[in-house]
Amino acid sequence: MSLPSDPIDPVLADALFRPVxxxxxxxxxxxxxxxxxxxxxxxxGGRLPPERELSARLGVSRVTLREALRALQESGHIESRRGRYGGAFVQLPSSDPLPPPGDVEDTLTLRYALETGAAEVAASRSLTPQVRRHLRSCLADTATSGISDYRRTDSRLHLAIAEATATPSLTAAVADVRTRLNALLAAIPVIPANLTHSNEQHKAIIDAILDGDAVAARVGMAEHLAGTAALLRGFLA
Amino acid sequence: MSLPSDPIDPVLADALFRPVxxxxxxxxxxxxxxxxxxxxxxxxGGRLPPERELSARLGVSRVTLREALRALQESGHIESRRGRYGGAFVQLPSSDPLPPPGDVEDTLTLRYALETGAAEVAASRSLTPQVRRHLRSCLADTATSGISDYRRTDSRLHLAIAEATATPSLTAAVADVRTRLNALLAAIPVIPANLTHSNEQHKAIIDAILDGDAVAARVGMAEHLAGTAALLRGFLA
DNA sequence: CGCCAATGGTCAGATGCTGGTCCTTTGCGG
DNA sequence: CCGCAAAGGACCAGCATCTGACCATTGGCG
Incomplete structure (x- = not known):
């Protein structure tokens, strides 16, 4: 019962008829x-936007948003305080079970395309002083962070590069693929040797972006991502 | 009333708190x-998958899917036939009002990142004979197509390159950004001179991918996209 | 010291969506 | 020529979600 009369490309069908x-x-x-x-x-320690604003932004009713917030409260991620100047404040949960990792190659390849592209585009733009400062700031945070919060500062740095493209869709896409990547990274330890190596690569990438050297930014990012990819393939093989 | 206690990056907030x-x-x-x-x-003339299969794939109830199909029927995009070997068959609607175009630069930049990345990745892989044939077939279709169906065959060719990466997420992302691009392209005419130029570029890109020349594939795609981008910026400026 | 604005907390009614079931149409194959 | 399988068409009960309003709490400010 292969096909009655349907010469539809099955790969494209999977892409287009994926869940809504x-x-x-x-x-x-x-x-x-x-x-x-x-x-x-x-x-x-930071505060989330007020419920009313969040529900409006997410395009979801406040009731539904509050259900989610309550779940996050019970899992220890946030703490809610009432009254003016109250709100939902981010906590450090004792245990944070990450979602199950998806397809490794799919994630790594998508990341390669998005982040090498972002680095090149960022380097091609004339960056405002604020953006330049933000990039340098995130680089410094990453370089001086310990093992415990390295993953977070690293994420912030890569997101800062995406932001520098001034392309909202690209920023959102990078954030999404980074989330998928973090789910993979959760399975492997942070090794100090890799950490210092990453910091050198980070510096090279940011320097290239600040210099407006698109090729160097792309190549530097490609090498950086190859390192992480090799590490992940080794641990998850 | 700038910020009560929220040092949240507004750009990232827009990216993460975007509509669900x-x-x-x-x-x-x-x-x-x-x-x-x-x-x-x-x-x-082709047939869509049966309603039950489609609703399952899209993760939507059959009732909801049927509402959508009925709307497409009334807009002349499809025709439904009952009975065994029936189904929803694609028509050529007389008038097809495209959705309003989004942010031009956002679309073009995202497209640049995704499609240059896809071309490079595709060229880096060892492609199966089927994929090689499919690429050549889509190239030929594009080269021999007239003005009327150029946009469709061109879309198919670019999608074929994304498919060649064997990365579902990347394929889906390219399909989405292509849809956004088509909404922009609808505002400008198809010019024969540009068409022949595009065909030359297409051939160079596909040759590079089939040769496994990742750099040439990327550069060729970058040049190709730059042409379309310049055209669009000119018309939509 | 008391008011007030901003925030979280709660509820009721309306609407949307789902899952399941059954009916109707159609054409192939026995 | 008849029965069956595969497809679209229609319906309904129940759950999910939204809309909108109102209540409760808190801390700053007049």
Missing amino acids: RAGNAFEETMERMLQAIRLGVVPP | RAGNAFEETMERMLQAIRLGVVPP
């Missing part, structure tokens, strides 16, 4: 909040 | 079907 929504509104909302917390976009 | 869902289930389902039709994944 990854889960119900509650699940997707919670994933987003977890993403913001895990990527360090809202730092530990 | 683009619309209701009906709207998103209809967008997907239109995407499949407009990109030529299901060719004119």
Whole structure:
């Protein structure tokens, strides 16, 4: 019963007829909040936007958003305080079970395309002083961070590069693939030797971007990603 | 009232607190079907998968899917036939109002990152004979197509390159950005001179991919995209 | 010291979406 | 020529979600 009369490319069919929504509104909302917390976009101790604003931004009713927030509260990720100047404050949960990792090669290849592209585009632009400062700041944070918060500062640096492209869709895509990558990285330890090596590569990439050297930025990022990819393939093979 | 206690990066906040869902289930389902039709994944005269299969794939109830199909029927995109060997068959609608174009630079930059990355990755892989044939076939279709169906065959060729990466996420991302691009392209005419120039570039890109020359594939794609980008910026400036 | 604005907490009614079931149409194959 | 399998068409009960309003708490400010 192969095909009655359908010469449809099965690969493209999988791409286009993929699920319209990854889960119900509650699940997707919670994933987003977890993403913001895990990527360090809202730092530990920081406050999330008010419920009304968040629900409006996410395009979700406040009831649904609150369900997600309550779940995050019970899992120890946030703490809610009432009254004016209250809100949801990010905590450091004792245990944080990451979602199951997806397809490794799919994630790594998508990451390669997105982040090498982002590095090249960022280097091709004339960056504002604020953006240049932010890049340098994130680089310094990564270089001086210990093993415990390396993953978060590293995420922030890579996101800063994506931001420097001034391309919202690209920034969002990089954030998403970074979340998938972190789910993979959770399975392997942070090794100090790799850490110092990464820091050297980070510096080379940021220097190239600040110099406007698109080729060097791309090549530097490609080498950097190859290192992480090799590490992951080794551990998850 | 700048910030009460929120040192949250507003750019990243926009990226992470973006809407969880683009619309209701009906709207998103209809967008997907239109995407499949407009990109030529299901060719004119071709049959869509059965309702039950489609609803399962899209993760949407059959009722909702049928609402979308009925809308497509009333807009002249498909025709439904009952009985065994029936189904929904793609028509050529007389008028097809495209959705309003989004941010031009955002679309073009994201496209640059995704498609140059896809070309490089495709060239880096050892392609199966089927994939090689498919690439050559799509290239030939594009070269021999007239003005009327150039946009569709061109879309198919670019999608074929994405498929060659064997990376589902990348394929889906390229398909999405291509849909956004087509919304922009709808505003400008197809010019024969540009068409022949594009065909030369297409041949260079596919040759590079088939030769496994990653650098040439990337550079060729970058030049090709720059041409379209310049054209669009000129018309939409 | 008391008011007030901003925030989280709660609820009821309306609407959307789902899952399941059954009906109708159609054409191939026995 | 008839029966069956595969497809679209239609319906309904129940759950999920949204809308909108109102209540409760808190800390700064007048």
